[in-house]
Amino acid sequence: MMIAELTRHLLIEGRVQGVYYRASMVEQATRLGVRGWVRNLRDGPVEAVVQGPADAVQAVIDWAQRGPAQARVTRVAVADMAAAEFEAFEGFVQRGTA
Known part of the structure; x- marks a missing residue:
């Protein structure tokens, strides 16, 4: 059984x-196993x-x-x-200021 994954902005x-x-x-x-990024x-x-998994997100x-x-x-x-708006992330990283 595959666990449902969510992506949230x-x-x-x-x-x-x-x-x-x-x-x-x-x-x-990282501790929760969620992927993505954060930036100022x-x-x-x-x-x-x-x-990541709904409960972790x-x-x-x-x-x-x-x-x-x-x-x-x-x-x-x-x-x-929506799936078209994001990439599949590996790990969780801090990005530069935008």
């Missing part, structure tokens, strides 16, 4: 830059794409709403991604 707002948010998300996603956006939010989304201790997350916008 996250836009995380609040005090989320300069507080170890991206590196912490890499640690969480020049206008302040953090953006991420998470891909939801666990990363739940974590994203809290973030690391120094973060103050005010909003996490979650959007579904």
